[in-house]
Amino acid sequence: MALPERKQSDTDARLAAMTLPEGGCLAEARKAALSRVQTMGLPNRRDEYWKYTRPDTLVQADAPTAAVFDAGEAPMFDEFDRLKVVFVDGVFDAEASDDLSLEGISIERIADICDKDIHWAKDLYGVLEARGQTPVARPLAALNTAFAQDGVVIRVTGTPSKPVNLVYRHGSDSSDAILHHVVRVESGASATILENGPAASRFNKCMEVDVADGGALHLVRAQGRDHERRAATHLFARLGTESVFKAFTLTVNGVLTRNEAVIELTGDDAVAHIAGACVGDGDFHHDDTVFITHDAVNCESRQVFKKVLRNGATGVFQGKILVKEGAQKTDGYQISQSLLLDDDSQFLAKPELEIYADDVACSHGSTSGAIDEEGLFYLRSRGVPTDVAADLLTLAFLAEAVEEIEDDEIAAALVARLEGWLARRR
Amino acid sequence: MAALDDVQVKEGVDQETVDAVREVGGAYKYGWETDIEMEYAPKGVNPDIVRLISDKNEEPEWMTEWRLQAFERWEKMDEPNWAMVNYPEIDFQDQYYYARPKSMEVKPKSLDEVDPKLLATYEKLGIPLKEQMILAGVEGAEDMPAEGRKVAVDAVFDSVSVGTTFQAELKKAGVIFCSISEAIREHPELVKKYLGSVVPVTDNFYATLNSAVFSDGSFVYVPPGVRCPMELSTYFRINAENTGQFERTLIIADKGSYVSYLEGCTAPQRDTAQLHAAVVEIIIEEDAEVKYSTVQNWYPGDENGKGGIYNFVTKRADCRGDRSKVMWTQVETGSAVTWKYPSCILRGEESQGEFYSIAIANNMQQADTGTKMVHLGKNTKSRIVSKGISAGKAQNTYRGLVSMHPKAKDSRNYTQCDSLLIGDKCGAHTVPYIEVKNNSSRVEHEATTSKVDDDQLFYCRQRGMDEEEAVALVVNGFCKDVLQALPMEFAMEAQQLVAISLEGSVG
Numbered sequence: 001m002a003l004p005e006r007k008q009s010d011t012d013a014r015l016a017a018m019t020l021p022e023g024g025c026l027a028e029a030r031k032a033a034l035s036r037v038q039t040m041g042l043p044n045r046r047d048e049y050w051k052y053t054r055p056d057t058l059v060q061a062d063a064p065t066a067a068v069f070d071a072g073e074a075p076m077f078d079e080f081d082r083l084k085v086v087f088v089d090g091v092f093d094a095e096a097s098d099d100l101s102l103e104g105i106s107i108e109r110i111a112d113i114c115d116k117d118i119h120w121a122k123d124l125y126g127v128l129e130a131r132g133q134t135p136v137a138r139p140l141a142a143l144n145t146a147f148a149q150d151g152v153v154i155r156v157t158g159t160p161s162k163p164v165n166l167v168y169r170h171g172s173d174s175s176d177a178i179l180h181h182v183v184r185v186e187s188g189a190s191a192t193i194l195e196n197g198p199a200a201s202r203f204n205k206c207m208e209v210d211v212a213d214g215g216a217l218h219l220v221r222a223q224g225r226d227h228e229r230r231a232a233t234h235l236f237a238r239l240g241t242e243s244v245f246k247a248f249t250l251t252v253n254g255v256l257t258r259n260e261a262v263i264e265l266t267g268d269d270a271v272a273h274i275a276g277a278c279v280g281d282g283d284f285h286h287d288d289t290v291f292i293t294h295d296a297v298n299c300e301s302r303q304v305f306k307k308v309l310r311n312g313a314t315g316v317f318q319g320k321i322l323v324k325e326g327a328q329k330t331d332g333y334q335i336s337q338s339l340l341l342d343d344d345s346q347f348l349a350k351p352e353l354e355i356y357a358d359d360v361a362c363s364h365g366s367t368s369g370a371i372d373e374e375g376l377f378y379l380r381s382r383g384v385p386t387d388v389a390a391d392l393l394t395l396a397f398l399a400e401a402v403e404e405i406e407d408d409e410i411a412a413a414l415v416a417r418l419e420g421w422l423a424r425r426r
Numbered sequence: 427m428a429a430l431d432d433v434q435v436k437e438g439v440d441q442e443t444v445d446a447v448r449e450v451g452g453a454y455k456y457g458w459e460t461d462i463e464m465e466y467a468p469k470g471v472n473p474d475i476v477r478l479i480s481d482k483n484e485e486p487e488w489m490t491e492w493r494l495q496a497f498e499r500w501e502k503m504d505e506p507n508w509a510m511v512n513y514p515e516i517d518f519q520d521q522y523y524y525a526r527p528k529s530m531e532v533k534p535k536s537l538d539e540v541d542p543k544l545l546a547t548y549e550k551l552g553i554p555l556k557e558q559m560i561l562a563g564v565e566g567a568e569d570m571p572a573e574g575r576k577v578a579v580d581a582v583f584d585s586v587s588v589g590t591t592f593q594a595e596l597k598k599a600g601v602i603f604c605s606i607s608e609a610i611r612e613h614p615e616l617v618k619k620y621l622g623s624v625v626p627v628t629d630n631f632y633a634t635l636n637s638a639v640f641s642d643g644s645f646v647y648v649p650p651g652v653r654c655p656m657e658l659s660t661y662f663r664i665n666a667e668n669t670g671q672f673e674r675t676l677i678i679a680d681k682g683s684y685v686s687y688l689e690g691c692t693a694p695q696r697d698t699a700q701l702h703a704a705v706v707e708i709i710i711e712e713d714a715e716v717k718y719s720t721v722q723n724w725y726p727g728d729e730n731g732k733g734g735i736y737n738f739v740t741k742r743a744d745c746r747g748d749r750s751k752v753m754w755t756q757v758e759t760g761s762a763v764t765w766k767y768p769s770c771i772l773r774g775e776e777s778q779g780e781f782y783s784i785a786i787a788n789n790m791q792q793a794d795t796g797t798k799m800v801h802l803g804k805n806t807k808s809r810i811v812s813k814g815i816s817a818g819k820a821q822n823t824y825r826g827l828v829s830m831h832p833k834a835k836d837s838r839n840y841t842q843c844d845s846l847l848i849g850d851k852c853g854a855h856t857v858p859y860i861e862v863k864n865n866s867s868r869v870e871h872e873a874t875t876s877k878v879d880d881d882q883l884f885y886c887r888q889r890g891m892d893e894e895e896a897v898a899l900v901v902n903g904f905c906k907d908v909l910q911a912l913p914m915e916f917a918m919e920a921q922q923l924v925a926i927s928l929e930g931s932v933g
Contacts (some may be wrong), residue, residue, distance in 0.1 A: 048508065325850065340865030343832065349860040351871065354510075358847035359436040366871040368862040 007041040010059055014042055017061040018147050024114030029126035033145035036130065040137040049136055052316040052348040053258055053287040058140060058232045063176035063202035066228035066255075073420075075167065076196040076222045079413065082165040083107075085152060089170065089200050090177020092150050096169075104158025105191060110151045110180065121153035121182045128208040128236035132262035136291065141234040141260070144206040148180030155184045156191040156215070163192035168199030170226055175200035181207045185215035185243070192407065193217065198224025198254070199231065209237040209245065213267055216244040218406050222414065223251045223259075227283075230256040241267030241296070248405045250414055251278040251286055252421060258287040265292070265299040265327075275304040275404035279421065280313030280345075287316035288336075294327040294360075303334040306401040308394055310341035320352040321362050332362035339397050340370055341390075391422045435848055444848055447817050450759050451788030454725055457695030460547045460665050464584070465531065467524035469668075473497060476638050479524050479585075483607040483641070486614060496627045496637035503631045509794035510823045510855055511763050513736060516701060523639045525666040526586040537589045544588050548581050551692060553661045555581055555589055576656035577688070578603055582673055584666045585641035592656060599655050601685075602647040606674050609645035616647055620678055624707035624744040624771070632703040632765075633740040636672045640705065643673035648683035648714070657686045662702075664693035664724070664735065670701035677707070679714035681747060686717040691760070693725040696733050699762055703738045712747030712774065717755070724760035729818070731790030734762025741768035745777035748803070752778070758785040758793060767825065769798035772806035772834070779808040787820035787852070796826035796843075796857075801834035801867065812843040816852035823855040830867040837867040 003011065015037070020030055043055040057064050085107065086096035092109055100107040113119045126145040132138060154164065166181070177200035185191065189212075199205070211217055223231060231254060237245050251257055263272045278286045292301045307315035317336040338347035351364040371393055379389035395418060402418075405411040435444055467478050476497050480490040505516075529541035537545075537555055548555050578592035580603065587605030596603050602613060610617050627637045644660040664671050679685055693700065702724065710716050718741075727734025737760075743752040754768040770779030781797040799808035814822040824843045845854030862869050 328850075338862070340862065343835075343864045343866065345865065346861070346863040348862070349858075349871075351856075351858060351860070353845075353856040354853070355845065355847065355855065356850075356853045358850050358852070364856065364872065366858070366860055367869060368860070369868040370865040 003041040007044055010044060011037065011041045014059060014061050020146060021149065022114070025116055025119060025122050026110070026114055026125050029122075030146045033126050033129070033142045036133060036142040037139055037146060040133070040139040040142065042139050042143065049289070049318070052318070053256075053285060055140075055258075057230055057256060058202070058204070058258065063174065064230065065173045066201035066226055066230065067173055068170050069198070069226040071225050076417065077165050077194050077413070080163065080165075080194075080410070082163045082194060084165050084167055086167045086169060087150065087179065087199070089172050089175035090149055090179050090203070102160050102162070104156065104160040104189070105164065106155045106157070107164065108153050110148065110153060113153060120155060120184060124182050124184060124208055124210055125180070128210065128238055129206060129234070131238070131264065132234075132236045138234060138260060138262070140204060140232045141206050141236070144178055144180055144204050144234065148178045148206070151180040153182040154193070155186070156189040156217070157186045159190050163194050165194040165196070168195070168197035168203070168224065170198040170200055170224065170229065173201060176202045178204045179206070183207065183209045183217065185209070185211045185217050187212040188214045190216035191218070193219050194410070195219070195221035196224065198226035198229045201229060203229065203231040203233070205231070205233040207235050209235065211237065211239050211243040211245050213240040214242050215240065217246075219247040220405055220407075220410055221249050223249065223254060223257060225253045227253050227255065229254045232258045233260065235259075235261045237261070237263045237272070239263070239265050239267060239270040239272060242269045243267060244271045246273040246404065246406055247275070248401070249276040251276065253281070253284065254286070255283055256285045258289065260289045261291070263290075263292045263301070265294050265296055265301065268296045268298055270296060270299045272300070273302040273304075273404050275302070275401045277306045277398045277401040278315065279308045279418065280310070280315060281425065282311040282313060284313040285316070286314070287318070289318040291320045292322065292332070294321070294323045294330045294332065296327060298329040299327070300331045301333070302404070303336070304401045304404050305336045306398050307338040307347065308341065308398065309338060309345035309347065312344040314345065315347045317349040317351065317366070319350070319364070320354065321364070323355045323357050323360050323362065325356040327357050328359045330357065330360040330362065332360070334364040336366045337397070338368045339394060340368065391419070394422060395419065439846065439848065443846070447786060447788065447815055447848055450786050451817060454695055456551060456692035456723065457725060459694035460543060462541070462543050462665070463528040464525050464666050465528050466522045466666070466669070469522055470519040471497075471523050471639060475523055479639055479641055482524065482526075483610065485607070485610050488618070489610055492622070492627070493638050496634050499628055500631070500634040500638055503634060505631050509765050509825070510821060511765060511792040511794050513699070513763050513792075516736070520668070521701065522666065522669040523672070524641055525584040525669045527583060530586050530588070534589065537591065540589050544583060547583070547663065547665070548661065551661065551663065553579060553581065553690070555579060555591055578656055578658050580605060580644045580660045582642055582644070582660060582662045584664060584669060584671060587642045587644070596655070600649040600652050601654050602645065603658050604645055606640070606643040606645045606676060609676070613645070613647070616678065617645070617676070620707070620709050621676055624709060624742050625705050625740050630740060632738040633705050636674060636703050636705045636740070640672045640674035643675045643704070645675075646677040646685060646687065648679050648685045650681040650683060652683045654683070654685040657688060659688040659690070662689070662691040664700060664702065667696060668698065668700070670703065673704045675704070675706040677716060677718075678709045679711060679716045681711045682713040684715045687719070689718070689720045690723070692723050693735055695725050699727070699734055699736055701736050701738070704740070706739070706741040708743035708752060710743060710745045710747065710750040710752055713749045714747065715751040716743065717753045718743070718768070720756040722756065722758045722760050722764070726760050726789065726791050727762040729789040731762065735760065736763045737761035737766060739766040741766065742771065743769070743779070744771045745774050745779065748774040748776055750774050750777045753780040753782070754797065755782045756784070758783065758795060761793070762791060764793040764795050766795045767797055769800070770808060771800050771802065772808065773802045775803040776805045777803055778806065781810045781812070783812045784815075785813070785822055786815045787817070787822040789818040789820060791820045793821070794823040794825055796824045798827040799829070799839060800827070801830045801837045801839070804833070804835045804837070806834055806837045808839045810839070810841040810843070814843070814845040814854055815848065816845070816854050817848040819851045821853045821855070823857060825857040827859040827861070828869055828871070829861040830863055830869060832863045835864055835866045839867075839869045841871045843872060
């Protein structure tokens with residue numbers, strides 16, 4: 001079917017401005033992805049899936065500029081012992097990075113595997129992304145697969161002694177970065193991946209995660225604080241029997257963020273937790289779009305999203321649990337909540353369920369409202385100043401999402417940052 | 427219904443519920459047809475047909491023009507495809523848009539002149555068109571006080587209104603209750619002012635088609651300060667084959683008035699699907715209240731999905747005045763495909779909208795139904811309670827919107843939608859849209875169980891129930907509440923459904 005005229009011309013304009021990288025062993029995957037983009041067309045505001053978020057600036061050929069912001073604080077996760085993999089404006093920086101060898105895990109640059117004829121990642125690159133294109137099209141992810149400039153492929157074969165930290169530094173005001181990572185967790189293996197930093201003025205990131213039977217992956221990311229940055233990220237995960245995947249995202253600032261998570265539970269007894277906390281101020285638009293498919297028996301999924309919004313900030317949540325026929329004993333939980341600190345901010349949500357199995361329990365809750373007056377009064381009556389009390393209640397509100405992080409130390413580090421930011425904004 | 431007989435139900439699902447759903451999905455009781463001589467307009471739809479319908483209803487020029495503009499618009503529109511329903515493409519030119527019994531060619535002056543065959547049809551449906559006190563078929567009605575039992579009925583048969591009862595008595599109270607075609611002739615100033623003011627001609631594909639070709643329907647006007655002395659009711663019957671029914675209902679509740687309106691519908695059992703595309707507009711002024719109840723029991727098609735009614739309906743209430751109130755109650759058991767979202771525009775300050783729905787889909791039925799609560803005024807309140815039950819190979823979707831505009835300060839919404847699946851071949855889906863644009867409003871979509879009415883919970887707990895038991899009782903008790911809120915006329919249908927509980931619901 002031909003694309004609508006406008007969509008066609010926008011897609012053509014973007015594609016004309018890009019060249020397909022020399023792919024080597026990934027060439028075929030890249031070509032297939034390009035053809036997916038051409039068939040689907042890039043998103044525009046008329047698409048139902050983009051009802052609450054305008055994709056224009058993510059799609060247009062020239063990336064809008066964004067100033068690099070010096071927060072004057074140490075980068076996130078600096079206090080932890082981790083293996084650092086640094087990208088500056090979307091390009092791997094070997095000097096700033098640690099030595100990539102670590103027991104139980106192998107890390108390679110996409111550029112380095114391209115000239116190999118046989119590589120495990122070849123069977124995954126773009127595969128999970130392609131699977132995630134139905135029933136809803138995610139053209140920006142296909143665009144990423146086709147044109148990714150850099151990225152790493154990570155294979156977890158044991159239990160590495162420390163987390164891998166992907167650090168995304170923002171160097172140039174006009175950078176337009178596309179990164180693609182592939183993560184394979186082998187049977188019984190387990191690892192933690194940390195991600196932080198604003199990455200670029202405009203950032204398109206895609207991560208494909210394949211967790212084999214009994215494997216476990218924990219992903220914690222903190223999206224950078226640059227005020228003007230824009231980001232569209234996609235996380236595609238496929239979970240085998242008795243595997244575990246937990247992801248948490250903290251977002252502060254950024255003029256536009258769209259985080260999509262597409263999770264498929266394909267093995268029995270698998271567990272997926274996807275959580276997010278965001279604090280938005282002023283010209284801030286944050287969109288969490290989650291699609292979880294239950295295609296096996298006795299799996300558990302949790303979606304916990306909390307948004308604190310003020311000064312005209314917008315928070316979006318589109319969450320979906322799809323329980324396929326036969327996926328009995330599914331336990332699906334979904335909660336999205338917003339705390340609107342003033343009258344200008346808004347929360348737009350679509351918490352969806354699609355269920356084709358009768359012996360399941362799925363709950364989806366969504367609430368929105370102001371700070372609890374009674375709680376505020378209680379604290380004030382005990383001598384806590386109003387602004388401190390408001391911060392306390394805000395942190396308590398975010399806590400349910402932060403608690404989803406498995407590692408207590410990492411969770412505590414994120415809470416400490418949040419405390420600092422809230423205090424400074426009073 | 428063989429599909430349900432051997433089905434394994436999930437632990438915790440009430441057997442009584444399964445039986446009740448089976449009963450509802452069993453043999454369709456209203457599937458017979460009336461053998462009566464009919465007069466049809468030529469098949470298909472075009473400006474000539476639009477003019478012909480307008481002409482048959484002896485409408486003034488402005489009305490014909492209004493219809494023609496709608497038709498012109500409709501031709502440029504695309505059929506919506508976002509609902510979770512699948513049906514073969516409808517050939518809008520392969521059906522009749524106007525069918526009336528021959529005997530209605532000269533409009534009967536009173537019910538006594540109406541063709542006895544038509545009267546017998548309604549008698550058989552349990553809706554006697556006599557100004558009698560006692561309703562046929564309702565057990566215990568004899569013992570009820572006479573005042574509570576009077577119901578005025580407007581009976582619509584295919585494309586025309588057969589007659590309206592109790593008109594004289596209503597007139598004494600100042601209430602106008604007649605067919606819309608009569609209202610266009612007799613009360614053009616009211617129709618002109620309000621028709622299309624809630625559901626604009628351009629609203630959506632089916633509403634626009636309805637605006638062009640609606641043939642009849644009901645009109646209600648309740649003057650300021652009047653509490654309508656009896657319940658009003660419209661009974662829609664489709665009888666003719668290959669005929670679409672397009673009815674239009676317009677209800678105006680002026681300042682401080684009150685009216686309760688009921689709607690029932692059935693159709694004969696046929697192998698080919700039939701289209702029903704209605705528009706209901708309700709205008710509620712200051713301090714007025716409207717209760718609108720529907721028992722939708724169109725022919726649902728057979729267990730293989732053959733035949734049945736496609737029910738594509740646009741219903742909307744506009745709470746224009748401050749403190750105005752509307753309550754939609756619907757029990758949906760019929761239709762092969764349902765596409766229906768009774769909505770509330772809460773414009774007046776402190777206005778209130780409520781939506782209570784039980785939708786039961788059996789066999790191959792598909793229902794995509796829900797509501798929209800658009801909060802525009804300050805201190806507005808809305809409540810949505812939707813219960814969907816799927817059995818056989820049916821698909822049941824709740825689709826809803828709650829929107830708090832920036833100016834709708836201090837507003838409240840509470841939404842709860844539960845679904846129950848009976849068997850593993852059916853589906854239940856929920857697609858809520860929530861848009862909050864100010865912070866003094868609270869919106870809760872099926873939040874935690876503790877959000878169940880605290881007083882009721884406390885009451886149960888006080889009597890020694892544990893929390894879980896108490897919540898279950900309060901939540902499940904609701905189905906019965908909806909049914910009890912239904913007027914007497916629907917007691918028969920309601921009795922069947924009383925056994926339904928949502929224990930063991932999936933989400």
